[in-house]
Amino acid sequence: MSKRARVRAPELQGRSWINTGGKELSLADFRGRTLVLDFWTFCCINCLHVLDELRELEEKHRDTVVIIGVHSPKFVHEADHRAVVDAVERYEVHHPVLDDPELATWKQYAVRAWPTLVVIDPEGYVVAQHAGEGHAHALARLVQELEEEHAAKGTLRRGDGPYVPPEPVASDLRFPGKVLALPGGTFLVSDSTRHQLVELAADGESVVRRIGGGGRGFGPDAFSEPQGLALLPDGRVIVADTVNHALRTYDPVSGVIETVAGTGRQWWQGSPTAGPAREVDLSSPWDVAWWADRVWIAMAGVHQLWTYDPATGTVEAAAGTTNEGLVDGPAAEAWFAQPSGLAADPAGGRLWVADSETSALRYVERDEATGGFAVRTAVGTGLFDFGHRDGAAGQALFQHPLGVTALPDGSVAVADTYNHALRRYDPASGEVSTLATDLREPSDAVLVGDDILVVESARHRLTRLRLPDEAVRVESVAHRTQRAATEVAPGALRLDIVFTAPTGQKLDTRYGPSTRLLVSATPPGLLADGAGAGTELSRDLVLADGVTEGVLHVSAMAASCDDDPLNEYPACHVHQQDWGVPVRVGADGVSRLGLVLAGLDDA
Known part of the structure; x- marks a missing residue:
């Protein structure tokens, strides 16, 4: 993530603030702190991934960095303020959130995709913008650079942030996700926000027992936002341990919890999609079902279905x-x-x-x-x-x-x-x-x-x-x-994916091209030419005559590695983002569409 030219950050506008104890905030309240704006919407799995990526940064730099969630809805329901408040609690968002149902701040910052991160320095200037997930390492480096720079200039202000936690609410369940009928007549529920499973009596209300310690974790007695549940032929329950990116089993008789698939790490492009289940990364498994003699997994994080075969102890991408x-x-x-x-x-x-x-x-x-x-x-x-x-x-x-x-x-x-x-x-x-x-x-x-x-x-x-x-x-x-459609001119349309490797990294070209671009459209007839896969991050598209509106589906990927000649084993990073860009064809439309994949410099 590289720095941009110094551009004064626009003011934050929206309906109301959450997690501030009722206080309205403005950019002036954050002067002297590095501010990270996280444009998200609670339906979006990539946005939920970013929330988890930000937790460590938020804790490590609590006295110099303030994260602000800007909730920018896609669905009508996500514009309901009560639903946003619920989502903030459901996903344990421990920073202020601006509820922006009209996308006012989204438009001010020229955001095009969920999620997008914008970094504002302690003097109130936008220094970086990045769409997508998987950039915690680069963001941490930039935050550290800004902290050192502004401490030296005397423009850094340390102190407590504006986060005010909501009052806890007593209830047997808190944002439960999925339910399973057990053979004995009771019900097992994934109590997602409390990171537990809960067995309820036949009345569906009385608590029989709780499974899991109740804190977020990945151990013999811990889950992290569990969701899907399914009964295996041997009587065990398989659990989609969503934020742990794993499948676990729970034995209702012995009470034993075991990890049967996943490593606890999130799957990224280029990682294996098949192999020994405990050695292959998964990505936000949301539900599970026993079908065709195996466990099928709704792999929400990568828009796929995978399978797990208990007989062979293997997983593979299935659809x-x-x-x-x-x-x-x-x-x-x-x-x-x-x-x-x-x-x-x-x-x-x-x-x-x-x-x-x-x-x-x-x-x-x-x-x-x-x-x-x-x-x-x-x-x-x-x-x-x-x-x-x-x-x-x-x-x-x-x-x-x-x-x-x-x-x-x-x-x-x-x-x-x-x-x-x-x-x-x-x-x-x-x-x-x-x-x-x-x-x-x-x-x-x-x-x-x-x-x-x-x-x-x-x-x-x-x-x-x-x-x-x-x-x-x-x-x-x-x-x-x-989300407003982008007005584009008829005929030729230049698509440019702007990618700059984060500071200290370079494109990894050791084994061939390190970038990929996939383009399609809804309806398919929107594109007369330019659809398909390629390795260049720019492409000349041709819009078909007679089709006046549609959606361009763009998927871009770039791989970069640490650029340090003294490092014998440099770490490599995959940057990927998918866009669905609504377009409307008109004589006054643009002939170039630029999308930002990574940190953007002044160019």
């Missing part, structure tokens, strides 16, 4: 390319966008997937032609369309669903999280209906006889509902993401 979007077809070629819920149908023919960022219900099935697997979409159209609309599957809409539950009749219940609803898709009729509304961020459900037990995550409880014979009818609502 998805790591590119974010909605593309069906052979499993290895399909695109997902943060898959977060899994359920095997009773007949075993399909694995249902809640693909949250595309607001889609999808499934995996056997491909008879190849003998492998194929991915299909039942409901959903892509990254930017969402809402609450019942009816034919081709027209129906969800809003960021996190859970799916297979029903006995072959239909599927969908925890339609940001619509606060439980929905149903019937493959026989091709219709979507609403089963229940007024649920607060439902994230999973499990069948209990003729009832369904729903995880109301933001109400911190399980809610029992009778499965109705007839679905509830609601007024249809459709939305597109509120």
Whole structure:
């Protein structure tokens, strides 16, 4: 991350502040401190990764650095102030957050993607901006340089930050994620914010026992924001230990917790995607399901499905390319966008997937032609369309669903999280209906006889509902993401990915090109030329005649290594970012689109 020209930082504007004890803040309050603005939205798994990356920096430089979260929503639900307050607690954000539902500060800082980090020096000047995740090392170096520079100049001010923690709330569960029915009639719940599993009695309310020490960790008695749960044939429960990037097993009889997959480190591009399970990195596993004689993993962090085979002790990527979007077809070629819920149908023919960022219900099935697997979409159209609309599957809409539950009749219940609803898709009729509304961020459900037990995550409880014979009818609502489209000129469009290796690093070209660029579009007909993969970070695109709007999907990667001739074993770093850029074609539009992959210099 390299420094930029000295540009005065724009003022912070938004609806209100969170984690400040009710105090309104301005840039003047941070003079003398290094300020890191984290532009995020709570639906975004990459944003959640950055929150975790910032924890060490926040603790180490607590007296000289202030991190400010700028919450910039994608979905309509994320503009609800109460939902933002909940997310700040849910993900243990221990710094002030500016709630910016109108994207005022986002626009002032010319942000184009979630997440984006902006560094402001103690004198109030923007010195670096970076989109994406995985840059904790470079950010730590820049912060240290700024601390030394401004201590020498006398412009550094040490002291306590403006963070004021909220009052703790007593409850048996706190933002629970997933639920599993145990053979004895009790229920196991992932109590995500408290980093525990909780066994509840048959009433779904009384606590039988807590599993895990209750603090964030990665040990024999510790989890970190656990989510998905599934029963293995041998009676153990497999747990998606999400922020530990691992799969754990819990034996309800002995109480033993073991790590069966993952290293505790996050997977990055270029890392192995198959091998001994304890030696392969994972990335934010969000849900698990037993299907086709193995554990399937909703690998939300890399937009893929992986599998874990307990018989061989191995993992492998099973579906998805790591590119974010909605593309069906052979499993290895399909695109997902943060898959977060899994359920095997009773007949075993399909694995249902809640693909949250595309607001889609999808499934995996056997491909008879190849003998492998194929991915299909039942409901959903892509990254930017969402809402609450019942009816034919081709027209129906969800809003960021996190859970799916297979029903006995072959239909599927969908925890339609940001619509606060439980929905149903019937493959026989091709219709979507609403089963229940007024649920607060439902994230999973499990069948209990003729009832369904729903995880109301933001109400911190399980809610029992009778499965109705007839679905509830609601007024249809459709939305597109509120991010403004970029006006582009018809015809030729120059795409430039601006990448500057962080200070002290250089591009790693020892084994060939160290950069990659992948471009596609929705609809595909938006691009007459320029789609596909290549190694150059610039490309000439040609927009097709007659298509006036769409989305450019851009995925860029660059690898850099420490540039120190005295270091015999330099560390290497992969920088990757995916963009979905809404564009509108017009005569007054731009003919060049520039996207920043890493720290940008004055050029």
